[in-house]
Amino acid sequence: MGRYVIRRLLMMIPVFIGTTFLIYYMVYQLGGDPISAMFGDRGADPVFVAQKRAELHLDDSLIVQYWYYLKGLLQGDFGTTLNGIPVADELKRAFPISIRLALVAFAIEVVIGVTAGLIAGLKRGKFADSVVLVVTLVVISIPVFVLGYVLQYFMGLQWGWFPATATPGDPTWEDLILPGIVLGSLSLAFVARLTRTSIVENIRADYVRTATAKGLPRRRVVTVHLLRNSLIPVVTFLGADLGSLMAGAIVTEGIFNVDGVGRLIYLSVTRHESSTVVGAVAALVMIYLVMNLIVDLLYAVLDPRIRYA
Known part of the structure; x- marks a missing residue:
C-alpha cells in the first residue's frame, strides 16, 4: 500500500x-x-x-x-493580481466559500442520489423505478441556468423556503442550500442512475444469493453486501465530481451572488489576470489529484478483494 x-x-x-x-x-x-x-x-x-x-x-x-x-x-507564491493583491489572499477568501457550497451540493447528491438509486434498483420495473428514471431524465435535460432561475424564483422569492441570494462576503450555510441544490442537481441525477444500474447488476450476483440463502436479514443483505459492492463505480464518480462542483460553479455562483472560486475565475479571465486563473486552477488540480488517490484507496475498503501491492 x-x-x-x-x-x-x-x-x-x-x-x-x-x-x-x-x-x-x-x-x-x-x-x-x-x-x-x-x-x-x-x-x-x-x-x-x-x-x-x-x-x-x-x-x-x-x-x-x-x-x-x-x-x-x-515556493508558495501564487503571484499578485494587477491591483497588487496577492493571489493567495484571493484564494483564501474565495475557496472556503466554494468548499462549503460544494459540500452542501455533495451531501445533497450523495444522500438523495444514492437513496433514489437504491430504491429504483430494488424496485426495478415498478412505479418507483419509473419515477426515478423520469425525474432524473428531466433534471439532466434542463440547463443549469434555467433550473437556477426557476428554483430561485419559486423556492426563494415566491415560497420563501430559502434565501434567494447569498449574503455578500461571507454567506451562511442557509444561504448555500438553494445554490447547493442547483449545483448538485445534475450530479444527483447521474448518481441515482449509476447507483440504480449497479444495484440491478449486483442483485443477481452469487454473493447476494448466498447471503440470502444463509438467512441473513434483508436489510443486512442490502446494506452490507449489495450496496457496499455497488458503490464502487459511484465512489469513482463522486470523487471526481467533488472537484467539478467547485470548478464548475461559475453559473450557479453568478445566479445566487456567491463570491467563490467560480466567480473569481470568471472575473480573472475577463481581466486577463493569468496568475489568478492559473493559481485557482492549480489549487483545483491538486484537489482533483488528491480526491482520485482517496477514491483508489477507498476501493480496498469497499471491496476486500481489491488489494494494492
Whole structure:
C-alpha cells in the first residue's frame, strides 16, 4: 500500500505541471494587454507601465513566463493580481466559500442520489423505478441556468423556503442550500442512475444469493453486501465530481451572488489576470489529484478483494 501511494504521488508531479501549463497557455492565447485592461480608457504613466510589464515578465516568451510562475508557485507564491493583491489572499477568501457550497451540493447528491438509486434498483420495473428514471431524465435535460432561475424564483422569492441570494462576503450555510441544490442537481441525477444500474447488476450476483440463502436479514443483505459492492463505480464518480462542483460553479455562483472560486475565475479571465486563473486552477488540480488517490484507496475498503501491492 505504501509503495502504491508513493508511486501515485510521483505521478501527480507531471500531471500537475502539464495541466497548469495548458491552462497558462490557454490564458496566454486569449490575447489582449492586461495592463491596458487594468487602466481601461484612462491613460497610464509609460514608466509605470514598463515597470509593471517587467515585473510580470509580460515581454518574455510564454515558456519564460510560465517558468517564473511555476518557480514562484513551488515556493508558495501564487503571484499578485494587477491591483497588487496577492493571489493567495484571493484564494483564501474565495475557496472556503466554494468548499462549503460544494459540500452542501455533495451531501445533497450523495444522500438523495444514492437513496433514489437504491430504491429504483430494488424496485426495478415498478412505479418507483419509473419515477426515478423520469425525474432524473428531466433534471439532466434542463440547463443549469434555467433550473437556477426557476428554483430561485419559486423556492426563494415566491415560497420563501430559502434565501434567494447569498449574503455578500461571507454567506451562511442557509444561504448555500438553494445554490447547493442547483449545483448538485445534475450530479444527483447521474448518481441515482449509476447507483440504480449497479444495484440491478449486483442483485443477481452469487454473493447476494448466498447471503440470502444463509438467512441473513434483508436489510443486512442490502446494506452490507449489495450496496457496499455497488458503490464502487459511484465512489469513482463522486470523487471526481467533488472537484467539478467547485470548478464548475461559475453559473450557479453568478445566479445566487456567491463570491467563490467560480466567480473569481470568471472575473480573472475577463481581466486577463493569468496568475489568478492559473493559481485557482492549480489549487483545483491538486484537489482533483488528491480526491482520485482517496477514491483508489477507498476501493480496498469497499471491496476486500481489491488489494494494492
